[in-house]
Amino acid sequence: DAGVTQSPTHLIKTRGQQVTLRCSPKSGHDTVSWYQQALGQGPQFIFQYYEEEERQRGNFPDRFSGHQFPNYSSELNVNALLLGDSALYLCASSLPSGQNEQFFGPGTRLTVL
Amino acid sequence: SQQGEEDPQALSIQEGENATMNCSYKTSINNLQWYRQNSGRGLVHLILIRSNEREKHSGRLRVTLDTSKKSSSLLITASRAADTASYFCATGGGSEKLVFGKGTKLTVNP
Numbered sequence: 016d017a018g019v020t021q022s023p024t025h026l027i028k029t030r031g032q033q034v035t036l037r038c039s040p041k042s043g044h045d046t047v048s049w050y051q052q053a054l055g056q057g058p059q060f061i062f063q064y065y066e067e068e069e070r071q072r073g074n075f076p077d078r079f080s081g082h083q084f085p086n087y088s089s090e091l092n093v094n095a096l097l098l099g100d101s102a103l104y105l106c107a108s109s110l111p112s113g114q115n116e117q118f119f120g121p122g123t124r125l126t127v128l
Numbered sequence: 129s130q131q132g133e134e135d136p137q138a139l140s141i142q143e144g145e146n147a148t149m150n151c152s153y154k155t156s157i158n159n160l161q162w163y164r165q166n167s168g169r170g171l172v173h174l175i176l177i178r179s180n181e182r183e184k185h186s187g188r189l190r191v192t193l194d195t196s197k198k199s200s201s202l203l204i205t206a207s208r209a210a211d212t213a214s215y216f217c218a219t220g221g222g223s224e225k226l227v228f229g230k231g232t233k234l235t236v237n238p
Contacts, residue, residue, distance in 0.1 A: 019170075046223060057216055057228030058171070071225055103168055107226070115222040116161065121170040 017042055019108050019120035027126045028096050036091040036123045040108030046070075047089040048117060049081060050105040058105055064089050093125075101127045134217060134232040142237050147204045149232040151217030152197075160193060161221055162202050165214045165231070174202075176221065207236045 020039045028034050040047050046065045050058035060073035064083035083089045087108075093100055103124050107117040135150045153160070159178045163171040177184045177193045177200065184191045190203040204211055214233045218226040 048225065050226070054168075055230075057218075057230050058226070060225040060227065063223075063225060065223070070223070073225065105170060109222050116173050116176050117221055117226055118173055119163070119171040122168075124168075
């Protein structure tokens, strides 16, 4: 049973550039959530996708956008990168109903120079 | 904003000892989850406890929940060097966003 996968593992960008991160959910899951984790902090919720629509959004600017595809995989896009966007970006998948576990991928480490 | 606050921020123990980490949260919850994170990589789900449960066990892990005090604790018994990691509590789950604390960094010395 494949778990949550993310690509790439590491990424280095410069300020002002744009980046796309990818996530494939755990088999059988159709809800994908994205989190940003700064060094030494707990993960912060960015947004959640279900049925190809953004269902919830955290306190992140519009520079952060996403997409979910019919096969439930998802992308996180960040435009006009800032130094402060350097972080570990985590994707989690879950079943949409009830109070269930969210399972996380290994993350993408983004460094903005 | 962070919902859960773990205590202590850092904990160092010897192999074989028990480790206890505490978590406090601010609002009413449906469930609370504990995760482990090794070396800044992905989070591993450890255990979920629902608001109507008071205690739950999984292997060497024991989680308690006190909704009247808005607190939870994670006990790891007979710790091993491989338990060295950061531990996070989080409220929410499923269709709800997870709200994490800052975590407890546990070091188990061989």
